[in-house]
Structure formats: structure tokens, C-alpha cells
Amino acid sequence: MAAIAEVAAVRAARRNGIVTGTVVMTVLLAIAPFIGLYPVFVMKGLCFALFACAFNLLLGFGGLLSFGHSMFLGTAGYITAFTAKEVGLDPALAILAGTAASAALGVIVGGLAIRRQGIYFAMITLAIAQMMYFFYLQMPFTHGEDGIQAVPRGRLFGVIDLTHPLAMYYTVLVIFVAAFVLIYRVIHSPFGQVLKAIRENEPRAISLGYDADRYKLLAFVLSATLSGLAGAVKAIVFQLAALTDVHWTMSGEVVLMTLLGGMGTIFGPVVGAFVIVTLENYLASLGEWVTVITGAIFVLCVLAFRRGIVGEIAAWWSAHRR
Amino acid sequence: MQALFGQLLIGLINGAFYAMLSLGLAVIFGLLNIINFTHGAQYMMGAFCAWFLLNHGIGGVSLGYWPSLVIAPIAVGIFGIVIERTMLSRLYKLDHLYGLLLTFGLALVIQGLFRNEFGSSGMPYQMPSALTGGVNLGFMYLPIYRAWVIVASLVICLATWYVIERTKLGSYLRAATENPALVQAFGINVPRMVTLTFGFGVGLAALAGVMAAPIYQVNPLMGADLIIVVFAVVVIGGMGSILGAILTGFGLGIVEGLTKYFYPEASSTVIFVIMVIVLLVRPAGLFGKEK
Numbered sequence: 001m002a003a004i005a006e007v008a009a010v011r012a013a014r015r016n017g018i019v020t021g022t023v024v025m026t027v028l029l030a031i032a033p034f035i036g037l038y039p040v041f042v043m044k045g046l047c048f049a050l051f052a053c054a055f056n057l058l059l060g061f062g063g064l065l066s067f068g069h070s071m072f073l074g075t076a077g078y079i080t081a082f083t084a085k086e087v088g089l090d091p092a093l094a095i096l097a098g099t100a101a102s103a104a105l106g107v108i109v110g111g112l113a114i115r116r117q118g119i120y121f122a123m124i125t126l127a128i129a130q131m132m133y134f135f136y137l138q139m140p141f142t143h144g145e146d147g148i149q150a151v152p153r154g155r156l157f158g159v160i161d162l163t164h165p166l167a168m169y170y171t172v173l174v175i176f177v178a179a180f181v182l183i184y185r186v187i188h189s190p191f192g193q194v195l196k197a198i199r200e201n202e203p204r205a206i207s208l209g210y211d212a213d214r215y216k217l218l219a220f221v222l223s224a225t226l227s228g229l230a231g232a233v234k235a236i237v238f239q240l241a242a243l244t245d246v247h248w249t250m251s252g253e254v255v256l257m258t259l260l261g262g263m264g265t266i267f268g269p270v271v272g273a274f275v276i277v278t279l280e281n282y283l284a285s286l287g288e289w290v291t292v293i294t295g296a297i298f299v300l301c302v303l304a305f306r307r308g309i310v311g312e313i314a315a316w317w318s319a320h321r322r
Numbered sequence: 323m324q325a326l327f328g329q330l331l332i333g334l335i336n337g338a339f340y341a342m343l344s345l346g347l348a349v350i351f352g353l354l355n356i357i358n359f360t361h362g363a364q365y366m367m368g369a370f371c372a373w374f375l376l377n378h379g380i381g382g383v384s385l386g387y388w389p390s391l392v393i394a395p396i397a398v399g400i401f402g403i404v405i406e407r408t409m410l411s412r413l414y415k416l417d418h419l420y421g422l423l424l425t426f427g428l429a430l431v432i433q434g435l436f437r438n439e440f441g442s443s444g445m446p447y448q449m450p451s452a453l454t455g456g457v458n459l460g461f462m463y464l465p466i467y468r469a470w471v472i473v474a475s476l477v478i479c480l481a482t483w484y485v486i487e488r489t490k491l492g493s494y495l496r497a498a499t500e501n502p503a504l505v506q507a508f509g510i511n512v513p514r515m516v517t518l519t520f521g522f523g524v525g526l527a528a529l530a531g532v533m534a535a536p537i538y539q540v541n542p543l544m545g546a547d548l549i550i551v552v553f554a555v556v557v558i559g560g561m562g563s564i565l566g567a568i569l570t571g572f573g574l575g576i577v578e579g580l581t582k583y584f585y586p587e588a589s590s591t592v593i594f595v596i597m598v599i600v601l602l603v604r605p606a607g608l609f610g611k612e613k
Contacts, residue, residue, distance in 0.1 A: 065422070112601050295428065295432075295434060
């Protein structure tokens, strides 16, 4: 009985830690524009943080390494930009349309990719993403290399003028925090627990009566949808949908953000996304060296630093508390 | 008709490179259980090695195509062995996905360094004089160099198949793929075999790079997109069989060439579409075995 109580206490402490962390993070982000941080920069970080959190849901908790997540980011971006600019939809509806398109793509790609496991899963998602890249390169509506430019931000629900920087900023923040809380809820729901069980030992989960493929597909679609949400918001913020978002380097980048921040941790992808976005911001003048440094961080993370920033801090914390 | 045969020839050439690269990937995967993402970068390094030997040489002596065919694979193979010993060997006990992530990072580093040094525009590599010119076959004009690439890659692929499937060394290799602990217990140095196999697979990629140099331009990113197509080829063929990798490589090259003739818009995506269809019909791949 004492042991059970102890486990419950540890769990409660961890949950309290996460709740406190979420509140601190939200407050920090809410005051960010007033403490000298450039809103567009933080919005870029938030879009990538949401993308990385969605990716982490699949890799960190489902154990599935997708090397083609750029297709969800890019698809939603293109659909949102197109519906907002050419169809003239309200930004909320355009974001919804883009997210729905990524969800639909997620159903198709997920259904195909979960037929194979491990390394094959990574290669299949990568190959399908490359196919989507060529598809968008050739489709007339994407304007190829130019992308869809000058996407109007418009008025959210016909009321809130998103051309105002702070209105845009707080809209992005609300979307991000809502998605973040949703991901947290999913991970700690019975669904999330079954997903973890499948990651740890798939045959055993199946023998317990869980339909592993259905769980994996649902996780994939959820991750694709939220990645799509990130891409849709990004298209409205930057008023642009371009090929870089569907390229395989973007798929690699989200893997790196998650790995660097700490895969399988709640806050890791957020930290990783902001570190990488900051790094790219400061190193932009170095040109190709950015690729070299990105690759070197990758190698370093895999060889010496597999728990990532947040994972290492959490490990240090629990070791020093006793 | 001329155009059709022309595209078929290009398809065969591409197929030759798909076959050599997917063969190297399959050999490495068989023993190391790692998908080598640096394969494309190592193919590019082979081409650059040949370019460097021709334009700068060793000690001021310029070395042409034929010496490059030997030197480049050995040099790049040694580079691969160093990577295997210093980095990959630390990851064997972990999830295989870490090997993929490590080699992906390495590919970024290598390609970034080469782009810094050489820019992103391609550099021409002079065709060896013995293989210039061509033969008129009546229905089409066949450049000799292209014929040489097809024949040479076929010979290399079949020789690899022979060594792995029909010799004693190959039987050790196949045994170690099945059960490395047992093979080691019989007194065979498995870690050394793993290292040499990785070096061999990498060398094969570099050899393909040297052969590609006179056809395509020597470019830091020449392997980056190619490797993704080769991944799709590997998924289609399944990695269970050496002969399967060779057949799938050449076959898909031809299909791609035909698509370029009949429906050019789809030529860059046709291999991926085939991959999707194969996944629906035979998830383990055409020659793969379901584990």
C-alpha cells in the first residue's frame, strides 16, 4: 500500500510540475512582446513548436519515426493560403480547411505507412513526402518556386483585424496553447497509455486485445492534423506558402527539434523548436554553414545527448531531489 | 522511335545507379540493421574524388578515370570505416532508428561542407578518351560510355551477388546476418566483418559516383534527392534478396524512362506511385520476406 501511495504521490508531483510549467510558459509567451521580443520571431517559434509537439506525439509516445512530416505542414500551408487568397475565405475557415486537408492526407499516408515498421516506416513516409513535393512543384495553383505570396491575413471571424501584429500574435498564442493542452490530454488519456504500451511491446499489446494498427493510425492522423494546424497558422502569419515547407529538409528539421529538446517529454519539442529557430535566426548570415551546424547537432544529440535538453534536466532533477 | 529508345537508354542508366546504390544499402542493412542515409553523400564524394584526382591529382600527377575507379571507392570506403568505428558502432545496442538519425546528420554535414567549398553549381567531368564516341545501331545512336556504364554496373552487381550467395565468405556474411552471436561463437570476428561490410557498401556507392561523374555533373547535392528515390526502390524490392535489389533497380529505371516518353509529367513521381501500389498489394516488397 505504501508503494502505491508513493507512486501516486510521484505522479501527482509530476502533474503539478507540468501544470506549473504550462502556466509559466503561457505567461512568459503572453508577455513576450512587451519584454523586447520581436512578435514575428516568437510566432515563427510557436508555429514550429506546435509542429514539433505534433511530431513528438507520434515519435515520442507512439515510437513511430516519420521522415515525411513536412508534407502535412506544407499541404495545410498551401490549402490555407489558396483558400484565403483565391477563394477569399475568413482566416479561421482557411486554417480549418488547411488542417482538414492535412488530416485527410494523414489518413491516406498513415494507412499505407503503418503496413511496415521501424526503418521501413521512416523510408515510406520520406518517399511519399518526396512525391508530394514533386506534386506541389508541378501543380499550377502553388506557383512552383514562387509559392503563394501575399496571402491576406484578413479579419478573424470578421471582427479581429489580424493585420495588427499583436492581434495576430495573441491569436497564434491561443491556438498554440490550446493544441499544447490537447496533446497533453491525449498523452495522459487511456488512448495515450495504450499507445505507449504498443511502443514498448507491440505483440503483447495485441495479445491483450488492443487493435495496434487502429491506435497507430489514430496517432498518425492526430499528429498529421496538428502538424497541419501549424502549417496553416504559419501560412497566415507569414502570408506565404512555399516549397521549403514541403521539402525533406523540413522533415529533418522537425526530427532535430524534437530530438534536441527531448523526445517523449512534454516541453522538449517547444524548447527544441525555439533553440533551432533562434540558431537559424542568428546564423542566417553564415549561409551553408547552417546546414553543417544543424547536421553536427544531430550527430551530437544521437551520440551523447539522446535524452535531449528537457530530458537531461528532468533526469538531473530527479537524481538530485533525493 | 529514336526518342523512345533514347529514353529507354537513360532509364537503363538511371536503373544501373539505382541498382548499385540499393545493393549497397541492402548489404549494409543486412548486417548492420542500419539504413545508411549518408549513402547519397558518399556517392557524391566518389564523384568529387574522381574530379579532384583529375584536376589536382596526387603530388601534382593528374589521375584520370581508370585509376579513379579504384582509388575513389577505397578512399571513400576508408572514410566509411572510420565513421562506422568511431560513431555507428556505439549505436548497435540501441533502437535502429538512431543509426538512421546519425547518418542523416552526417549527410547534412558532408553536403554542407562540400557546398561551402564548391558552391551548388555542377562541375563537368571529362569523359575518358577511350570511351568517347558512339555506335549507330540503326534504330538508335548508342554512346559508348553509356553502354560501358550499363555493362560495368551489371558485372559489379552480379559479382557482388556471386560473392554473397556462392562463396564461403558470403556464407559467413549471411550467417552473421541471421545470428551474429552464434557466428561469433564459432570464432569468426563479427565486428571486423561488420566494419568491412560497411566499408564495402560505402565503396560501392563511391564507385557509382565515379561512374556517374561523366554523365551527370559533379555537384554537392547530386546524391541528396537520388537517395530518396533509392529508398523507394529498396521498399519496392524488399531488402531480403540481393538479386531482388538488382532487378528492382534496373526495372524501375526502365519504367521511369518509359514514363518520361509516354507521360513526362509523372516521370519524377512514378517510382513513388509504384511504391504505394506495392505497399497495398505486397507490403513486404516484391522480393522481401515477411518477418
